[in-house]
Amino acid sequence: NYEDHKLNSGTNTKKAL
DSSP: OOOHHHHHHHHHHHOOO
């Protein structure tokens, strides 16, 4: 769902940093 997508996006952003 959308909330899961936001969590995944946050995780990907942290990995990119």
